[in-house]
Amino acid sequence: MDPSLANADKQLSGNVLVVEDNEINRFLIKKFLKKWGASGDFAENGKEALDKIRHHAYDVVLMDIQMPVMSGLEATIAIRNMEKQEHRQLPIIALTATILDQELEEIKKSGMNDYIAKPFSPDDLYRKLATFMQK
Numbered sequence: 001m002d003p004s005l006a007n008a009d010k011q012l013s014g015n016v017l018v019v020e021d022n023e024i025n026r027f028l029i030k031k032f033l034k035k036w037g038a039s040g041d042f043a044e045n046g047k048e049a050l051d052k053i054r055h056h057a058y059d060v061v062l063m064d065i066q067m068p069v070m071s072g073l074e075a076t077i078a079i080r081n082m083e084k085q086e087h088r089q090l091p092i093i094a095l096t097a098t099i100l101d102q103e104l105e106e107i108k109k110s111g112m113n114d115y116i117a118k119p120f121s122p123d124d125l126y127r128k129l130a131t132f133m134q135k
Helices: 023-036 046-055 072-086 101-110 122-132
Strands: 015-019 039-043 060-064 092-096 114-117
Touching: 015 023, 015 046, 023 039, 023 122, 039 046, 046 060, 046 072, 060 072, 060 122, 072 092, 072 101, 092 101, 092 122, 114 122
Parallel strands: 015 039, 015 060, 060 092, 092 114
Antiparallel strands: none
16 A cells, blocks of 8 residues: 555545554555545544544544454444434445455444455545545
């Protein structure tokens, strides 16, 4: 993931919550979002993500699967339960290092909308975000 590969002509509008325990991945995603014109907020685990979602509006969530304190799958289930009362669904894209059939099934069952495999290219990240955000 080289930030210089993120084309300047790509534009996104919106606010992304990035839930990722790896500092380098957070740094790179922040660079991409800034270059594309989107804003980003960051959490290091699912519990922090839930707290942020309760107090802020986001257009999409990038959610790591394996994190300390609360996993991405657990956090997504909790978010979906909160949303039942609000009658809206926040798009959640899984960030995963493994793409095994079993994990893909767990991603779907948790209520995530899509996934992106790590390591990912800036183009892959942009395409996934653009699916759920205004350009």
